[in-house]
Amino acid sequence: MFPWVYDFRWEPTHLIFLSLFFAVLLTLVSLLMLTVTRTVRALRQGTAEAIRWAEDFHDLPDSSKACRHELTGEVARRTCARGFDCRACEGHATFPSAPAAPSPAAVGDPPTADILGFHTPADRLYHRGHTYVQPEADGTVTVGLDAFASRLIGRPDEIFLPPPGSQLTVNGTAWRLRKGTAEVRILSPVDGEVTEQGGDPLGWVLRVRPAGESLDSRHLLRDGEIRPWVLRELERLEGLLSRGPTGISLADGGAPIEDLASAIPEARRDEILGEMLLEP
Structure with a gap:
């Protein structure tokens, strides 16, 4: 049926077959090239991260999606429908204006609130995935794990950081870490370009x-929102620990022990870390 096959003859039926074969082949190659092109474009534009976050947020239980205005008591019950991105929420604008973003870090130690043993410096903003954002004098921001996540995770076995020049998108992957067999991605609290790597x-x-x-910080928690959020997160953690066999309960006063993840059985570590860090 092909010209390179022995005893091939240029007959009408062969010509029809070859025409159909190469038409199908050209269509498949075109579709493959289009898919690759769109995938590369999506990765560059952060679309893939946005799609992944939309799916992850959909899979979270409603108890994990409480609106910030419910946490502060402004409304009795309100479930976030915008993936914790208040910048795209029409309802957020109807509430009293949130306090201004904190000023860039000054020399010396900033005022610090102690919430059940969790230190929350006043010059930081907080993302619902348990990262903090600290504005700096040069216009950059410092990003790290908040006190809740640091105590929950302890010292990770491995950490995978994006190189300088990488582009981050809100609720996309900021970095990854591994604790035992559990690998968790940490959500980015900001849109922007990585300029420097830090570490423990x-x-x-x-x-x-x-x-x-x-910095557009409308989606980040601050000031009077922090305490009710931390208390709600402790409730979520207690609920997860009691859902299955862990042999763990929170200490008196509600604060988790240091490096709680090491005490969580391997079989449930990925589940608990993932749900608390918004990666169900």
Whole structure:
């Protein structure tokens, strides 16, 4: 049926077959090239991350989707429908304006609130996935794990950081870490470009230059929102620990022990870390 086959003859039936064969082959190659092109474009534009976050957020239980205005008591019950991105929420704008973003870090130690043993410096903003954002004087922001996540995870066995020049998107992957067999992605609290890597000894993970002229922090928690959020997160954690066999309960006062993840059985570690860090 093909010209390179012995005893092939240029007959009408052969010509029809070859025409159909190469038409189908050309269509498949075109579709493959189109798919690859769209995939590359989606990765560049952060679309793939947005799709993944939309799926992850959909899979979270309603108890994990409480609106920030429910946490502060402004409404009795309100479930977030915007993936914790208040920048796209029409309802958020109808509530009293949130306090202004904190000023860039000054020399010396900033005021710190102690919430059940969790230190929350006043010059930081907080993402619902348990990262903090600290504006710096040069226009960049410092990003790291908040006190809740640090105590929950302890010291990770491995950490995978994006190199300088990488682009981050809100609720996309900021970095990954491994604790035992559990590998968890940490959600980015900001849009922007990574300028520097940190690490545990430095007390921070990434420096990022925000996209646009300045940091858009409307989706980040601050001030009076922090305490009710931390209390709700402790309730969520207690519920997860009691859902199956762990042999763990929170200490008196509600604060988890240091490096709680090491005490969680391997069989449930990925589940608990994933749900608390919004990666169900």
